Amino acid sequence: MSERPHSTGHCHWRGVARTNHSNCLERITMVQAKTWILKQHFEGFPKDSDLELKLEQLPEPKDGEVLLEAVFLSVDPYMRPYSRVRMQPGDVMIGTQVAKVIQSKNPAFPEGSHVVGQCGWRTHTISDGTGLTQVLSDWPQDVPLSLALGGIGMPGLTALYGLEEVLAIKPGETVLVNAAAGAVGSVVGQIAKLKGCKVVGSAGSDAKVAFLKELGFDYVFNYKTVPSLEKALKEASPEGYECYFENVGGQFFTVALSQMKQRGRIAVCGGISLYNDKEPQTGPFPHLHVIFKELRMEGFLVWRWQHKNEESLRRLLTWLKEGKLQCKEHVTVGFENMPAAFKGMLQGENTGKAIVKV
Ligand SMILES: NC(=O)C1=CN([C@@H]2O[C@H](COP(=O)(O)OP(=O)(O)OC[C@H]3O[C@@H](n4cnc5c(N)ncnc54)[C@H](OP(=O)(O)O)[C@@H]3O)[C@@H](O)[C@H]2O)C=CC1
Numbered sequence: 001m002s003e004r005p006h007s008t009g010h011c012h013w014r015g016v017a018r019t020n021h022s023n024c025l026e027r028i029t030m031v032q033a034k035t036w037i038l039k040q041h042f043e044g045f046p047k048d049s050d051l052e053l054k055l056e057q058l059p060e061p062k063d064g065e066v067l068l069e070a071v072f073l074s075v076d077p078y079m080r081p082y083s084r085v086r087m088q089p090g091d092v093m094i095g096t097q098v099a100k101v102i103q104s105k106n107p108a109f110p111e112g113s114h115v116v117g118q119c120g121w122r123t124h125t126i127s128d129g130t131g132l133t134q135v136l137s138d139w140p141q142d143v144p145l146s147l148a149l150g151g152i153g154m155p156g157l158t159a160l161y162g163l164e165e166v167l168a169i170k171p172g173e174t175v176l177v178n179a180a181a182g183a184v185g186s187v188v189g190q191i192a193k194l195k196g197c198k199v200v201g202s203a204g205s206d207a208k209v210a211f212l213k214e215l216g217f218d219y220v221f222n223y224k225t226v227p228s229l230e231k232a233l234k235e236a237s238p239e240g241y242e243c244y245f246e247n248v249g250g251q252f253f254t255v256a257l258s259q260m261k262q263r264g265r266i267a268v269c270g271g272i273s274l275y276n277d278k279e280p281q282t283g284p285f286p287h288l289h290v291i292f293k294e295l296r297m298e299g300f301l302v303w304r305w306q307h308k309n310e311e312s313l314r315r316l317l318t319w320l321k322e323g324k325l326q327c328k329e330h331v332t333v334g335f336e337n338m339p340a341a342f343k344g345m346l347q348g349e350n351t352g353k354a355i356v357k358v
């Protein structure tokens with residue numbers, strides 16, 4: 001695949017597929033996008049046969065439109081539950097990418113600039129600008145653009161808003177976070193530490209536990225190998241938890257609620273342990289803990305605070321530049337490996353943000 005346009009006689013070609021147009025007399029842009037299509041809805045854990053790689057011929061951008069070329073694509077947990085409610089079989093998989101503007105007929109998005117776009121799983125996109133955001137104008141040269149999909153992007157914002165807007169954490173409080181070595185969880189722990197909290201995290205491997213210790217978490221455990229989740233949570237914070245940043249759901253959720261302090265606060269961010277269930281999980285249900293501990297629980301979606309995103313991204317970027325925030329990535333190379341990267345993330349292969357580099 002050519003990354004940049006190049007010329008052949010009178011024809012200027014871009015993109016993946018070049019056919020023989022030796023007779024053309026004027027500038028023609030021919031782009032074939034590679035796309036990943038949802039062939040059928042996922043049932044249980046995603047299968048390779050649920051997805052299909054397809055080519056799509058793109059037209060010339062019209063006035064007001066741009067032609068984008070994906071540089072990095074994100075694979076995120078939400079794709080699993082949202083595919084069921086937001087997509088029909090035959091649709092291009094939903095998703096966000098960092099893309100380069102390679103042709104522009106829209107002055108808001110000059111050629112050569114980079115955008116974060118909700119373009120789906122595709123290598124090339126014609127866009128009228130809807131759902132595109134320019135990467136911060138002062139993005140430092142030495143910071144990889146892929147972080148705009150991770151710590152300095154949606155997952156970083158999720159961590160920030162969950163802690164500040166939903167939990168309203170205070171110095172001295174103890175914060176519990178699960179899926180702690182992932183894109184959101186690893187930022188949650190670091191911000192909570194920056195704000196003077198004690199942080200307890202759980203993750204699914206010893207290597208992830210070691211990573212979280214490096215990040216400065218106060219207490220970390222491997223939820224897959226501890227003999228008792230309840231004992232692990234008690235040992236980590238015998239006095240209980242004021243705040244709980246919930247990413248997982250299921251049994252972890254119920255046990256964690258039993259360890260909350262009176263009038264503890266819970267930000268329900270995700271429930272990844274539920275996303276691939278064919279049948280809904282059954283109890284134990286947490287009602288009694290919620291009632292007798294007088295817990296406050298709030299679900300949230302990161303989009304609620306979209307109006308604050310630019311300022312919030314600058315804060316995250318400042319912490320990164322000051323060395324106060326580390327953003328680890330798990331990079332899979334090759335657009336054809338999107339399904340493998342997606343499944344790997346759902347299985348816990350990633351430490352930090354799962355990214356695909358085209
Ligand atoms: N509300 C919102 O606006 C948003 C919510 N989210 C939610 O935040 C959570 C984390 O997302 P994100 O950081 O992007 O993803 P991660 O980078 O954390 O990747 C997913 C991780 O989840 C863990 N996991 C997978 N299956 C299970 C399971 N059955 N039980 C426990 N852990 C499991 C794995 O880590 P391990 O090895 O530790 O098991 C895996 O690496 C998700 O629930 C997601 O839906 C994310 C963005 C926005």
Ligand SMILES: C/C=C/C(C)=O
Pocket residue numbers: 077078269270271301302
């Ligand atoms: C915006 C993301 C939502 C979830 C649940 O992951």
